[in-house]
Amino acid sequence: MTRPADPPIGGDGGEQQKKLKLLAVTACPTGIAHTYMAAEKLSQAAESLGIDMKVETQGSIGAENVLTDNDVREADGIIIAADKDVDRSRFAGKRVLSVGVSEGISRPEQLIEQVRSAPVHGGGSGADGGSAAAASGGGGGGGKERSLAYKALMNGVSYMIPFVVVGGLLIAISLSLGGHTDPKGGLVIPDDSFWMHVNQIGTIGFTLMVPILSGYIAYAIGDRPALVPGMIGGWIANTGELYDSKAGAGFIGAIVTGFLAGYLVLWIKKIKVPKFAQPIMPIIVIPIISTTALGLFFIYVIGKPISWIFEHLTSWLSGMTGTSAILLGAILGLMIAFDMGGPVNKTAFLFGAGLIATGNQTVMGMCAAAIPVMPLGQGLATLIRKRLYNEQERETGLAALFMGFFGISEGAIPFAAARPAQVIPANMLGGAVAGAIAGLASVKDAVPHGGPIVAVLGAVGGVPMFFVAVAIGAVVTALTTVTLVDLSERKRRGAPVVDVPGGPEPVLAGVGAGAGAVASGTSGASAASAASAGPQKTAAAAAPSPAPVEDDGEVLSGYLTGQTVKVQLDSADKDSAIREMANLLAATGKVNDVEELVQTALRREAQGTTGLGEEIAIPHAKTDAVTSPVVGFARSSEGIEWGAIDGTKAKLIFMISVPESAAGDEHLRILALLSRKLMDTGFRERLEAAPDEAAILGVLREVQ
Numbered sequence: 001m002t003r004p005a006d007p008p009i010g011g012d013g014g015e016q017q018k019k020l021k022l023l024a025v026t027a028c029p030t031g032i033a034h035t036y037m038a039a040e041k042l043s044q045a046a047e048s049l050g051i052d053m054k055v056e057t058q059g060s061i062g063a064e065n066v067l068t069d070n071d072v073r074e075a076d077g078i079i080i081a082a083d084k085d086v087d088r089s090r091f092a093g094k095r096v097l098s099v100g101v102s103e104g105i106s107r108p109e110q111l112i113e114q115v116r117s118a119p120v121h122g123g124g125s126g127a128d129g130g131s132a133a134a135a136s137g138g139g140g141g142g143g144k145e146r147s148l149a150y151k152a153l154m155n156g157v158s159y160m161i162p163f164v165v166v167g168g169l170l171i172a173i174s175l176s177l178g179g180h181t182d183p184k185g186g187l188v189i190p191d192d193s194f195w196m197h198v199n200q201i202g203t204i205g206f207t208l209m210v211p212i213l214s215g216y217i218a219y220a221i222g223d224r225p226a227l228v229p230g231m232i233g234g235w236i237a238n239t240g241e242l243y244d245s246k247a248g249a250g251f252i253g254a255i256v257t258g259f260l261a262g263y264l265v266l267w268i269k270k271i272k273v274p275k276f277a278q279p280i281m282p283i284i285v286i287p288i289i290s291t292t293a294l295g296l297f298f299i300y301v302i303g304k305p306i307s308w309i310f311e312h313l314t315s316w317l318s319g320m321t322g323t324s325a326i327l328l329g330a331i332l333g334l335m336i337a338f339d340m341g342g343p344v345n346k347t348a349f350l351f352g353a354g355l356i357a358t359g360n361q362t363v364m365g366m367c368a369a370a371i372p373v374m375p376l377g378q379g380l381a382t383l384i385r386k387r388l389y390n391e392q393e394r395e396t397g398l399a400a401l402f403m404g405f406f407g408i409s410e411g412a413i414p415f416a417a418a419r420p421a422q423v424i425p426a427n428m429l430g431g432a433v434a435g436a437i438a439g440l441a442s443v444k445d446a447v448p449h450g451g452p453i454v455a456v457l458g459a460v461g462g463v464p465m466f467f468v469a470v471a472i473g474a475v476v477t478a479l480t481t482v483t484l485v486d487l488s489e490r491k492r493r494g495a496p497v498v499d500v501p502g503g504p505e506p507v508l509a510g511v512g513a514g515a516g517a518v519a520s521g522t523s524g525a526s527a528a529s530a531a532s533a534g535p536q537k538t539a540a541a542a543a544p545s546p547a548p549v550e551d552d553g554e555v556l557s558g559y560l561t562g563q564t565v566k567v568q569l570d571s572a573d574k575d576s577a578i579r580e581m582a583n584l585l586a587a588t589g590k591v592n593d594v595e596e597l598v599q600t601a602l603r604r605e606a607q608g609t610t611g612l613g614e615e616i617a618i619p620h621a622k623t624d625a626v627t628s629p630v631v632g633f634a635r636s637s638e639g640i641e642w643g644a645i646d647g648t649k650a651k652l653i654f655m656i657s658v659p660e661s662a663a664g665d666e667h668l669r670i671l672a673l674l675s676r677k678l679m680d681t682g683f684r685e686r687l688e689a690a691p692d693e694a695a696i697l698g699v700l701r702e703v704q
Contacts, residue, residue, distance in 0.1 A: 020051045022115060023067050023075045027058035027082035028101045033612050033675040038081045038104030039065075040679035045108035057672075058086065077115040079104070085220050087151055088121055096121040105613055106646055119392045149259070156217035156258055157418045160209050161392065164414055165399045167205025172406035174199035175453065206410060210238040213417060214254035214261070221262025222269070225282045229265065229290040233257030236298050240343070243303025245310050250342025251413045253306075255420075257298060264290045279606040306343050313347040325362065325439035332363070333370035333435025333473070337427040340374060340409045340416065353448035361461065365443035368407070368460065369469040370431040371450025375404035375411030376470070377430050377477025378423065385482040388489065393418075404474075407451025415481075422488055426480035434473025441465035555700045556631055556670060559656075563587050564632035565693045565700075569640070569653070577640050578602060578619055581655040584632045596625035597657060611642030616678050617650035618671060621657045629658040631670060633700065635688065652678070652687060677703045 024042045028034040039055040046053035056067045067090075072078075077095040080086050081104025088096060097111060097118040104111065178195020179188060189196045211234035218230025236242055237253030249256070268286050277285070313335070335348035349371075352364035382389045382397030389397065396414050403411030416423040444461035447454055452470060455463050555561070566584055571577040582597045591597055600621040604610065611617045617640070632655045639649025656670055677683055683702060690696040 021075050022046060022051055022053045022077050022079065022112065023071055024053060024055040024079040024104070025058060025067070025082060025086050026055060026101060026104055027084050027086055033610070033618055033671050034083075034101045034105065036672050036675035037612055037614075037679055038101045038108075040676045041105050041108045042079065042081065042111070044679065045112055049109070049112060051112065058082070058084075077118060078121075079111050079115050081105075081111070084223060085151070085155070088154075089151060091121050094121060095119065102613075102646075152217045152220035152259070152262060153255065154418060155220035156213040156215075156255070157414055158392075159216040160213040160417065161396055161414045163205045163209035163212055164410060165396060167202045167207075167209060168403040168408045168411050169399060170198055170202030170205065172202075172403055172408060174202060175406055180457070207238075209410075209413070210248075210251055210254045211235045213251060214258035217255065217258025218261035218265070221259070222265030223282075225269070225286040226262045226265040226290070228287040229294045230258050230261040232291050233261050233294045233298060236295050236303075240303075240306070240310075243299045243307055245303065245307035245343060248342070249302075249306055250339050250345070251417055252339050252342050253298075253302075255417065256302070257294060260297070261290060261294050264294060275603065279603060310343045310347055313344065317347070317351045325366075325442070326436045327439075328363070329366040329369075329435035329437070329439025330432040331435075332366045333373070333431035333433065334428045336367055336370040336409070336435070337374050337431030338424065340413055340427075345409070349448070352445075356446065356448060361444035361446055362439070362442055364445040364448065365460065365462070365466070366435040366438045368445040368450035368454060369434040369438035369443060369466055370473065371407045371409050372404040372452060372470055373430045373434045373473035373477055374409050374416075374427040375400040376474035377427065378412045378415040378481060379404060380474055380478035381415075381481040381485075384478060385486065388482060388485050405451060406453045407449055409450075419485060419488070422484035423481055426477050426484060429480050430473040430475075430477025433476045434469045437469035437472060438466065441469070443469065555697055556673070556703060559629050559670065560631040560633060560697075560700060561588070562693050562697060564630060565696050566632075566634035567692060567696070569634045569636045571636075572638070572640065574605070574617075574640055574642055574650075575602065577634075577636070577650075577653060578605075578655070581619070581632050581634060581653065582657075584634065585626070585630050585655065585657055588630055590627050590630045591625060591657070592627060593625035597621055597623055600625065601655070601657075609643035611644030611648075611650055612675070612678070613644045613646035613648055614678065614684065615639065615644075615648045615651040616654075616684075617642040617644070617652075618654045618656065618674060620655065620671065622660055623657065624659050626657045626659050629656075629670070631656050633696065652684065673703050 024039070026035045026038040026042070028038075035057050039057050043053055043055055054067065054071055055065060057064045069090075072090055072094065075094060077097070078091050080088070080096060080098040081101045082098070083101045086098075088098075095115055095118040097115040099111060174189060174195040178190070178193055178198070189199055211231040214234025214237065215227050215231030218226035218233075234254040234257050237257045238248035238250060240248040265286055268290060269281075273281060273285075317331075332348045332352065335344045338344045349367055352367035355361075355363045379397040379399075379401035382394045382400075386394060393415070400411035400415070412423070412427060416427065441462055443466045445454060445459060446461070447459040449459075452467065454460055455466050460466050564584055564587070566580075569577055569580055571580045578601045579598050582591065582594050582601070585591050585597070586594050600623040601619045604621060605619065610619045634653050636649075636651050636653065639651045640653070642650040644650065654674055656674075683699070686699045687696065690699050
């Protein structure tokens, strides 16, 4: 049973009386402090605004306070504050706002306001919100890989869409207002005119869309190191001159390079390298190696067959000029619709354009009728079966209709990239029908361009049948698309809507799932989110009673004691402060190599600052230079520049050190506890005001 599409947040009528329910996911690449700080800030902001919020944290410990299917079903919107890829497929049909994790820390109130008007996420499912899990899953062990591939493809498409829409609309506007027909150049715009500049801006958007598609597919698979090889690979794929082809590989080539780049980077990441090389791997070594390897592979291995295909298709078409016009029109229509700007499309287009000079305008007439069918058909599909498309796809459909009128076939690329198995066959069928009808009716086109605009401007012979061919082709494409997409969605909904074991998202059953995280030693995201999860969780997440006093003033399971607290640091810079903190920890007798501890902490800083903002820094090190976990705390009245995301200097500094053998959950548990508690303004103020070590320990006992 499907439910109606979600209304806008803060809808009319009775919805105004309903308390707003939001969800959030926080995550950072290191999976530690920023994850929990963002969670706490969002929860605090929601509580102050009277909004129910549950926050899932995706740290190195794993996902905590996991969002259940019920949570998602009842949510009015989802905020994703993450600097790494987060699976969005389970949020199909919901408003999703995606930002960096630092924004979750620095401006949580604004994010809560922005999510009210955020775009509705698609994820390849229809109006049935529960189908997302099935769509992302599948059966058996391959479900996770299929989910990753689909998620990566959709990531690329979502970033590509603005480039397609902006570039396409600017080109269409410039052609309609500043262009005229020319037998040699098609629709042309006078050089150095205002509309030529508008056209050039739009062309840049179209030029970038293929590398963007490739780059963000790669990014979703291999994270930031994959972005450069993905984008450069996409540019190479779209630049046929690099491999002696008259046409680039288009969006299909971009999909190929995106996946190749992403998985190549994943493979390189698995190679063990010395510790001294680890900091430069993601920013220098991996991008250079993967970009060079992918670029050369495409030019010498993939590009040559593309050039060969282009040449032989042209020769093959030349041998068909004397055959049936209906058959030739159908073949040209199939080719035009296949890859929309790729080598097959370009072969057909250039074949038709080349014959205009010989006086044969009927072949170009077949191409001109097929060119607008794809964007017109896909746009029409979003209108006749709206429930199969999310809000962004419907908006893209309207833009595609506009681009189709001006013969810009690339307007259909977002749909073909997102659902290739359904959209490309539908496009080809509609294109073949349009081309065959145009061939049957001997439609002519005197300019190398297509779409209704050329008929309006008087370049088409046999205008009525031209429009008949375009209209029938578009309707065939639309009906075929919605039929295939609907069948695909029915198949997905027919599978049990459960998460795949071993899949990308661990799930805890029931609304009280978050309580398990509390019992295991990590608190819920906030009292507000606990309240939304039920009475059991509310009790678990209630304000904790003071921790029992450890022997000799021990805090954090004895890892932090009076020996490891210093009221005022002498150091004025980060490196010196880390060294001073390491010497402080050495006083416990748990450090057997102070210099190695210092160097390990500094290497960790090179990977990314541990300055968390709010005048806090938590340097940490995993090294066998310590024999057991130990935590130190010190203050700096003047503050130390630590590269924090909010620009503040660190005045409250914790240092956590654990041996490699104990570098798992315990290390991360301490970080999680500190990060959450340090988001409490009152706690920080008490910590800053404490006059001596004993008073500081008294405040730190609140951390549990």
